[in-house]
Amino acid sequence: ATERTLAILKPDCVRKELIGTVLARIQDAGFAVRALKMITLSKREAEGFYAVHEDKPFFDELTDFMSSGPCVPVVLEKENAIADFRTLIGATNPDEADEGTIRADFADSISTNIVHGSDSVGNGQKEASYFFAEHEIVANRAA
Numbered sequence: 001a002t003e004r005t006l007a008i009l010k011p012d013c014v015r016k017e018l019i020g021t022v023l024a025r026i027q028d029a030g031f032a033v034r035a036l037k038m039i040t041l042s043k044r045e046a047e048g049f050y051a052v053h054e055d056k057p058f059f060d061e062l063t064d065f066m067s068s069g070p071c072v073p074v075v076l077e078k079e080n081a082i083a084d085f086r087t088l089i090g091a092t093n094p095d096e097a098d099e100g101t102i103r104a105d106f107a108d109s110i111s112t113n114i115v116h117g118s119d120s121v122g123n124g125q126k127e128a129s130y131f132f133a134e135h136e137i138v139a140n141r142a143a
């Protein structure tokens, strides 16, 4: 089925001037960009987005990093988008990411790992609505 996933090009991606490179990888893999913006999250907004991780030992480090500079949330659409995007970006820890994945090629560590992707269809919807109103997400273009 056609699915949506919410990607975030993280502050390390923006600082390394890799927005275009990473977006090109994503689009070349067949993902359609339906919404995109560049914003700097407040610490509180980062905590809200990652609320599911609030009990994890890395929560403070994660939300400090995610609010450390601009990031680029992107709504992506594709057949099987959730699983295919996770394959494209590779394992959370770049040391464990398959060769040729975005994280293997560009990420420095498990916390500065270049990009986020939703882990389920339900979370994709929830995460997209954290950043975008429904009217800001472009409808599927007619062929």
Ligand code: CMP
Residues within 6 Å of the ligand: 053, 058, 061, 062, 092, 110, 111, 112, 113, 115, 116, 117
């Ligand atoms: P992401 O896909 O954005 O979802 C949660 C993030 O927490 C994850 O990518 C990692 O960047 C980060 N994370 C997961 N495990 C650790 C860890 N052990 N130490 C630091 N950050 C982590």
